[in-house]
Every structure is written in structure tokens, then in C-alpha cells.
Amino acid sequence: KQEVTQIPAALSVPEGENLVLNCSFTDSAIYNLQWFRQDPGKGLTSLLLIQSSQREQTSGRLNASLDKSSGRSTLYIAASQPGDSATYLCAVPGAGNMLTFGGGTRLMVKP
Amino acid sequence: DGGITQSPKYLFRKEGQNVTLSCEQNLNHDAMYWYRQDPGQGLRLIYYSQIVNDFQKGDIAEGYSVSREKKESFPLTVTSAQKNPTAFYLCASSTAPAIGGYTFGSGTRLTVV
Numbered sequence: 001k002q003e004v005t006q007i008p009a010a011l012s013v014p015e016g017e018n019l020v021l022n023c024s025f026t027d028s029a030i031y032n033l034q035w036f037r038q039d040p041g042k043g044l045t046s047l048l049l050i051q052s053s054q055r056e057q058t059s060g061r062l063n064a065s066l067d068k069s070s071g072r073s074t075l076y077i078a079a080s081q082p083g084d085s086a087t088y089l090c091a092v093p094g095a096g097n098m099l100t101f102g103g104g105t106r107l108m109v110k111p
Numbered sequence: 112d113g114g115i116t117q118s119p120k121y122l123f124r125k126e127g128q129n130v131t132l133s134c135e136q137n138l139n140h141d142a143m144y145w146y147r148q149d150p151g152q153g154l155r156l157i158y159y160s161q162i163v164n165d166f167q168k169g170d171i172a173e174g175y176s177v178s179r180e181k182k183e184s185f186p187l188t189v190t191s192a193q194k195n196p197t198a199f200y201l202c203a204s205s206t207a208p209a210i211g212g213y214t215f216g217s218g219t220r221l222t223v224v
Contacts, residue, residue, distance in 0.1 A: 044215040045215075046213070046215075093213075096161075097161060
């Protein structure tokens with residue numbers, strides 16, 4: 001059974017810092033990995049989708065990498081801003097097309 | 112713009128009542144899903160459907176029911192058998208397989224009064 005772990009569980013940083021959020025998964029037989037953002041009381045917003053054939057994806061200040069062989073993905077946030085404060089979730093599809101989520105990283109960026 | 116619409120945003124249920132949460136998508140996705148999220152906890156799968164007129168139980172299906180009569184719609188009924196229904200409910204959709212990733216709705220917050 002696929003298991004997804006995110007480290008750290010919580011992170012508090014001053015504005016302007018570059019951040020690295022980590023995601024690891026146990027079964028490398030995935031066809032993609034997706035990073036989401038969730039604000040309090042809101043739904044999930046898709047940030048980046050990395051296909052298994054790709055090594056990384058970029059969107060603005062966000063960059064996500066994928067290393068299938070080691071079962072790891074990293075979300076890099078450059079020049080963090082208070083508006084980046086949210087919970088970040090990584091997820092991989094498994095049997096039956098169902099997503100398995102990590103526990104999330106709760107990020108607080110202080111002005 | 113294509114997307115998923117969940118309604119209502121807030122829902123209050125009295126003890127013993129059944130309530131239905133709506134989920135509609137115009138993304139032409141075959142697969143749809145319902146997740147439950149409790150405060151400070153992860154997402155748990157309630158039901159999913161890969162195709163019209165077919166659906167499967169997820170990890171926590173007891174006390175819930177669904178239907179999939181149309182490709183665009185996947186309503187979730189929270190029955191009186193669900194003893195602790197207060198939670199945030201999220202609907203999602205994808206192609207099957209989910210090559211293009213998942214799209215989530217904005218959620219419905221259900222509270223028992």
C-alpha cells in the first residue's frame with residue numbers, strides 16, 4: 001500500500017527566505033505526482049503536476065522536482081511571501097485511480 | 112472556465128436528518144471522488160466513481176451514500192447512520208487514469224446542530 005510522508009509538518013519563516021518542502025512515497029510505480037495548496041477552510045488548489053517522465057516543473061516562484069527511483073519529490077518556494085502561508089500537500093495516484101495524500105506541511109511566512 | 116462546483120458552502124444538519132451535498136463538474140472527467148477532512152487531519156476517501164452508474168466504497172463509506180446518474184454529477188448523501196458527520200467535505204474529479212491530475216471543488220462545511 002502506498003504511503004506518502006511530508007517533512008516538515010510545520011514551518012515558520014521570515015519573509016524572503018527560500019524554502020524546501022519534502023515529500024516521500026513508498027511505491028515508485030506512479031505515473032505522476034501533484035502538489036496542492038490549501039488555505040484554511042478552502043478547497044485544494046493544484047500548484048504543480050509532474051509526470052513520471054519529467055524531472056521537474058516550474059510555475060512562477062515554485063519549482064517541484066521528482067525522483068521516482070528514490071521515491072522523493074521536493075517543492076521549492078523562492079523568495080517566500082506572507083501570501084504563501086497555507087498548507088501544502090503532495091499526492092500520488094494509486095490503485096483504482098485514487099489519490100494518496102501526505103499529511104501536509106503547514107507553512108507560515110512572517111512579514 | 113471549466114471546474115468543479117460544490118454546494119452549498121455551509122450546511123447544517125439536525126440529528127436524524129439525511130442531507131445531500133452537491134458536486135457538479137464541466138471538465139468532461141470520467142472519475143469523481145468524495146473526501147472528508149477533519150480539523151488538523153488529512154483527507155480520507157469516502158466514495159469514488161470511475162464511470163457513470165458505477166461507484167466504489169472508499170476507506171470510510173459507512174453512513175454515506177452516492178449516485179452517479181450523469182457524468183457531470185456525483186451527489187453525496189450523509190445519512191442519519193453517520194454518527195459524527197461534522198466535517199469539511201471535498202469533491203474532486205479526474206480523467207481515468209488521472210494523467211492530467213485531479214481538480215478539487217471549494218468544499219462544503221457540514222455541521223450537526
